[in-house]
Amino acid sequence: MQSDIKRLSLILLFAPFALWIFLLIALPHIGMVILSLREKVAPRVYEFGFGNYIDFIQEPIYWNTLLRTGSMSILVTFLALLIGFPIAYYIAKIAGNRSKGALFLLCLIPLWVSDLIRAFGWILLLRETGVASSFLLWTGAINEPIEFLYNDVTVVVGLVYTVILFMIVPLVSTLDGMDDAMVEAGYNLGGSGFTVLRRIIIPYAMPGIVSGCIVVFMLTAGSYLTPILLGGKNSSWFTEQIYDQFITRFNWESGAAFGFLLLAFTSLVVWLGLKLTGQTLANTVAKS
Amino acid sequence: MTVTDTPDLECTAVCKDFGQVRAVDNVSFQIPKGSFFSILGPSGCGKTTLMRMIAGFEDPSSGDIEIKGKSVLNTPPNKRNVKMVFQHLALFPMMNVYENIAYGLRCVGTDKATIDQKVKDVLERIALPDVGNREVHQLSGGQKQRIAIARCMVLDPDVLLLDEPLGALDLKLREAMKIELKLLQHQFNTTFIYITHDQSEALVMSDHVAIMNEGRFEQIGRPEELYHAPKTAFVAGFVGDSNRWSGKVSAVEGGKAKVTTDAGLQMLCQKRDGSDLSAGQSVNIYVRPEFISAKRADTGAAGDLNAIRGKVDSVLFNGANSRVLVRGPSGELIEADVVVTGSDSDLRAGDDVALSWSDQQTMCFAT
Ligand SMILES: Nc1ncnc2c1ncn2[C@@H]1O[C@H](COP(=O)(O)OP(=O)(O)OP(=O)(O)O)[C@@H](O)[C@H]1O
Ligand SMILES: [Mg+2]
Numbered sequence: 001m002q003s004d005i006k007r008l009s010l011i012l013l014f015a016p017f018a019l020w021i022f023l024l025i026a027l028p029h030i031g032m033v034i035l036s037l038r039e040k041v042a043p044r045v046y047e048f049g050f051g052n053y054i055d056f057i058q059e060p061i062y063w064n065t066l067l068r069t070g071s072m073s074i075l076v077t078f079l080a081l082l083i084g085f086p087i088a089y090y091i092a093k094i095a096g097n098r099s100k101g102a103l104f105l106l107c108l109i110p111l112w113v114s115d116l117i118r119a120f121g122w123i124l125l126l127r128e129t130g131v132a133s134s135f136l137l138w139t140g141a142i143n144e145p146i147e148f149l150y151n152d153v154t155v156v157v158g159l160v161y162t163v164i165l166f167m168i169v170p171l172v173s174t175l176d177g178m179d180d181a182m183v184e185a186g187y188n189l190g191g192s193g194f195t196v197l198r199r200i201i202i203p204y205a206m207p208g209i210v211s212g213c214i215v216v217f218m219l220t221a222g223s224y225l226t227p228i229l230l231g232g233k234n235s236s237w238f239t240e241q242i243y244d245q246f247i248t249r250f251n252w253e254s255g256a257a258f259g260f261l262l263l264a265f266t267s268l269v270v271w272l273g274l275k276l277t278g279q280t281l282a283n284t285v286a287k288s
Numbered sequence: 289m290t291v292t293d294t295p296d297l298e299c300t301a302v303c304k305d306f307g308q309v310r311a312v313d314n315v316s317f318q319i320p321k322g323s324f325f326s327i328l329g330p331s332g333c334g335k336t337t338l339m340r341m342i343a344g345f346e347d348p349s350s351g352d353i354e355i356k357g358k359s360v361l362n363t364p365p366n367k368r369n370v371k372m373v374f375q376h377l378a379l380f381p382m383m384n385v386y387e388n389i390a391y392g393l394r395c396v397g398t399d400k401a402t403i404d405q406k407v408k409d410v411l412e413r414i415a416l417p418d419v420g421n422r423e424v425h426q427l428s429g430g431q432k433q434r435i436a437i438a439r440c441m442v443l444d445p446d447v448l449l450l451d452e453p454l455g456a457l458d459l460k461l462r463e464a465m466k467i468e469l470k471l472l473q474h475q476f477n478t479t480f481i482y483i484t485h486d487q488s489e490a491l492v493m494s495d496h497v498a499i500m501n502e503g504r505f506e507q508i509g510r511p512e513e514l515y516h517a518p519k520t521a522f523v524a525g526f527v528g529d530s531n532r533w534s535g536k537v538s539a540v541e542g543g544k545a546k547v548t549t550d551a552g553l554q555m556l557c558q559k560r561d562g563s564d565l566s567a568g569q570s571v572n573i574y575v576r577p578e579f580i581s582a583k584r585a586d587t588g589a590a591g592d593l594n595a596i597r598g599k600v601d602s603v604l605f606n607g608a609n610s611r612v613l614v615r616g617p618s619g620e621l622i623e624a625d626v627v628v629t630g631s632d633s634d635l636r637a638g639d640d641v642a643l644s645w646s647d648q649q650t651m652c653f654a655t
Pocket of ligand 1: 309311329332336
């Protein structure tokens with residue numbers, strides 16, 4: 001009797017969560033997988049088969065784009081970590097208590113503007129007739145206007161700008177929990193600034209670094225607006241291919257296959273990253 | 289001066305200002321080699337600030353700090369051979385015990401075999417030979433304490449600084465660690481500077497104690513000196529228990545001062561060397577409870593002693609440290625140590641008593 005009540009309450013408590021997971025995450029993905037395994041043999045006639053995946057492998061443009069998206073995302077993640085870490089350290093450890101909140105808020109400001117508006121902001125700055133080019137013309141550093149848009153550097157810069165916040169937040173929260181005395185002990189026992197950073201601060205911040213990197217990598221690899229708007233036609237971002245399949249070619253089967261491939265690929269990269277740094281998802285989530 | 293009597297640490301007129309606040313004010317002292325030196329003072333008197341200056345985490349506003357005869361003002365903290373045990377120990381949680389101890393050795397580039405040997409040695413010396421592979425969170429409070437000390441001692445420091453390292457421990461463990469720390473200091477034969485606001489820790493463990501108040505050193509001396517011959521009123525009040533009266537000097541004759549307390553009691557006190565009491569001066573008088581003898585009033589008091597009559601308010605039984613609270617003639621409570629034997633002759637609440645003490649045990653300070 002007692003145990004029945006317990007079980008019932010457990011089920012009742014657990015039900016919304018299970019429903020959420022099932023309806024919003026599992027179901028659509030199962031649908032995607034099924035969709036992606038349908039081959040078109042004639043108009044409106046489908047057969048079960050791996051045709052869509054075979055198409056992907058046989059067409060170098062597709063997997064090149066996927067690899068390119070992956071490596072650019074890794075670069076963006078790395079840059080975000082490189083730039084975000086000192087900022088997070090400053091906010092968490094060096095800034096006074098009062099400026100801490102203000103700085104944190106400052107980091108959040110870009111979030112208040114939509115992705116789209118932010119990208120157009122960059123376009124305003126960087127296009128041929130934009131602010132940067134005009135300014136350089138005016139100072140006489142260049143003789144004719146330069147197009148800063150539509151190249152990889154711009155895409156990377158734009159992406160780093162968009163995602164860096166998601167690196168800073170987990171880093172600040174882990175670094176915040178670090179006792180200052182630990183850093184001082186590191187120096188006191190004879191460590192140089194570099195040793196203290198490498199042996200004490202970074203290992204301590206590792207859970208934050210890992211969770212920040214995962215979030216940033218996933219966001220970057222799955223982003224759509226920024227690469228398209230800042231990179232133009234030649235950005236060759238994988239999400240663009242997916243969009244293309246679904247909307248332009250109306251080939252849902254192949255779009256679903258691509259979508260699933262992106263998910264599998266990014267999961268693989270994250271898994272590899274965790275293996276290489278010797279971290280587990282469990283202790284990352286538990287600590288940060 | 290020969291090499292042998294160069295003090296391990298010498299501070300000369302060290303001051304530290306934080307904006308308007310003067311945290312450390314003109315502190316000078318030297319610590320001979322291999323001694324256990326405590327700095328005792330109430331919370332906020334600048335102990336930690338002083339220690340952080342010695343370790344190099346703060347720069348003095350003025351004054352000089354010398355370690356083994358060399359000024360270290362321009363030496364960064366990681367180059368000073370002064371190690372520190374932090375209040376919350378600051379063991380590195382991402383390393384195991386072995387790595388924690390080896391960290392400092394690795395920083396100076398010791399080779400692997402030597403590190404192994406030294407870590408093993410130091411673990412044996414602190415009587416924890418088998419904990420090398422444990423994680424920090426798998427240790428008990430007292431064990432962590434010892435690891436924190438071992439982590440410093442393995443580097444063979446000139447001076448070891450300890451900032452209230454027992455503060456985080458429970459009472460029982462503190463008592464045990466007190467003795468253990470003293471033993472460890474003997475064993476390593478290194479100069480320890482121990483910061484505390486707990487006087488029993490300071491008195492029990494130290495060769496020398498400095499009493500600090502509001503950024504200044506009030507007195508430096510051996511524990512028994514501080515207890516029996518305090519130089520200032522603050523030291524008399526801070527170290528050990530005492531009864532206090534305030535009053536005015538009514539006359540000075542033959543090395544003794546007659547004082548009339550605010551409540552009108554007459555007391556006689558011996559002038560100590562260097563104190564200049566004169567008639568009319570307002571003073572504070574301190575008398576320690578163990579020097580006051582409490583007897584039933586009917587037994588009568590001796591001649592030239594200070595004497596007060598009162599009524600026992602309560603008896604605080606604590607074995608050998610039992611004490612009576614006596615309500616004096618002007619309503620103040622006076623503490624006096626008594627021996628409680630369990631027989632009929634013991635004092636009980638409500639008894640009339642005569643309190644008496646000698647003029648030599650009456651400490652008198654001008655206010
Ligand atoms: N970084 C700082 N900035 C400003 N004032 C400070 C700073 N550090 C300490 N103080 C002030 O200096 C004084 C001495 O502080 P300190 O930490 O040395 O006290 P303490 O003797 O160690 O006290 P406790 O026993 O409570 O640890 C205090 O009044 C404190 O407010
Ligand atoms: Mg302190």
